[in-house]
Amino acid sequence: MVEKDKEGLGQDVGVPIRHDSKSAVLTxxxxxxxxxxxxxxxxxxxxxxxxxxxxxxxxxxxxxxxxxxxxxxxxxxxxxxxxxxxxxxxxxxxxxxxxxxxxxxxxxxxxxxxxxxxxxxxxxxxxxxxxxxxxxxxxxxxxxxxxxxxxxxxxxxxxxxxxxxxxxxxxxxxxxxxxxxxxxxxxxxxxxxxxxxxxxxxxxxLRKYTGSPLGWHLTELGSRIWKTLSGFIQTQALVALVDAIFIGLGLWALQVPLALVIAVVTFFAGFIPLIGAIVAGLLAVSIALVSNGLTNALLALLLVILVQQFEGNVLQPLLQSKAMGLHAAIVLLSVTVGGGLAGIVGAFLAVPVAATIAVVLRYHGVTAALRAGEVDPEEVDIVTPGDQNEHGSVANKIRELYRELAKESYDPAHEVVATGNHAK
Structure with a gap:
């Protein structure tokens, strides 16, 4: 015997069998x-x-x-x-x-x-x-x-x-x-x-052989990916250059051997976010310890920490935060996975690849929002330069594409919604 549930679940419903839709709902x-x-x-x-x-x-x-x-x-x-x-x-x-x-x-x-x-x-x-x-x-x-x-x-x-x-x-x-x-x-x-x-x-x-609207989607998506990659490489190079200059000059003042080499390694290691800076810092402190003793190594460690703090709290918020739009956890996970799959080359390419995937997902989110009627097509940013071609402004063609997507807004009234034993 089945005990009665206080919500009434599992009880026999006093309706004809042909009107009982519970089996259809479960199916x-x-x-x-x-x-x-x-x-x-x-x-x-x-x-x-x-x-x-x-x-x-x-x-x-x-x-x-x-x-x-x-x-x-x-x-x-x-x-x-x-x-x-x-x-x-x-x-x-x-x-x-x-x-x-x-x-x-x-x-x-x-x-x-x-x-x-x-x-x-x-x-x-x-x-x-x-x-x-x-x-x-x-x-x-x-x-x-x-x-x-x-x-x-x-x-x-x-x-x-x-x-x-x-x-x-x-x-x-x-x-x-x-x-x-x-x-x-x-x-x-x-x-x-x-x-x-x-x-x-x-x-x-590409537009010539793919046609519209796919060609214009690829144009805007390609422009967004290029902007993200170029922003990442250029800002990362600037941040790495600042790190290399300050650390190199500091190590030279502390009379640490191979200060120039460490500065160059710091620059190239800077293209591997998070992990590269740690490796370069450990290298600098290790050489200072071996060559000049514990006090000099502690001063080198202090120098590296100060430069990294300046980078993390000043340079990165100003330059890098908008370049990729990736959370630090995603960056670390990408570097770890890329390094495990393809060594240093994989660690270097991991963040650009992750940023590219993020751009693709964000662009899909934009097009989905347009089709759902959540955003105004006139308010969506267009990254592709507004140069002229034989069909008019490229930016205007993409804006027209967005307007067409907005006209195809999803209407939930067209869906069949089950309410009780009736379908509307």
């Missing part, structure tokens, strides 16, 4: 649950298949992604040379590329020279420091065998070597062989050149 619920889990399984399967495909095309895809990121830095300079100094398009692009890679090559050459000049001295200082440490342990109340200390030093040295090899392997994880590295670099150079020179022609070409 509909089961159907919707099955549809939800079916879509979820398809989405997961799609992600798995995409990852499987990316595994095999990664060596070819990586130069394309790197070329896009390099182009975000070079495009403003090339535009300045074309528009202000009246350089021909190809010459402006070539000049920008030569200057860009000359700066990077010069910095790397300077690093190699400094490391060659000071590296041996630093190693000798490290050995002397460990020797002094072994002498200090003899005066401690707890006896520490010198053999154990030597074993610990050996283990630490081996760990550092292993990490160095892992870092080197992570840098090259996007490529399989030396030949693929060379081919990838050549492809990246050519793609960077053409994206910088003819990038503005890509979207009109």
């Amino acid at each position: 509909k619920d089961i159907h919707e649950i099955a549809m939800f889990f079916g879509r979820f399984i398809l989405i997961v399967a799609g992600i798995v298949v995409t990852g499987f495909i990316l595994k095999y095309i990664w060596a070819g895809l990586l130069p394309v992604i790197l070329a896009l990121l390099v182009a975000t830095v070079m495009v403003p300079v090339a535009h300045f040379l074309r528009n202000k100094l009246r350089f021909p398009s190809a010459l402006a692009t070539l000049t920008t590329m030569v200057g860009f890679f000359a700066i990077i090559g010069g910095v790397i050459a300077a690093m190699v020279a400094v490391v060659s000049a000071q590296g041996e001295e630093l190693v000798n200082q490290a050995r002397q420091g460990f020797y002094e440490l072994s002498k200090l342990t003899q005066n401690l109340p707890v006896e520490i065998p010198v053999e154990r200390l030597d074993e610990a030093v050996t283990e630490i040295t081996g760990m550092v070597k292993n990490q160095a090899s892992n870092i080197a392997g992570g840098v090259m994880s996007g490529f399989s062989t030396v030949s693929s590295i060379v081919i990838g670099l050549i492809i990246m150079l050519f793609l960077s050149f053409y994206i910088t020179k003819d990038g503005e022609k890509f979207l009109p070409w």
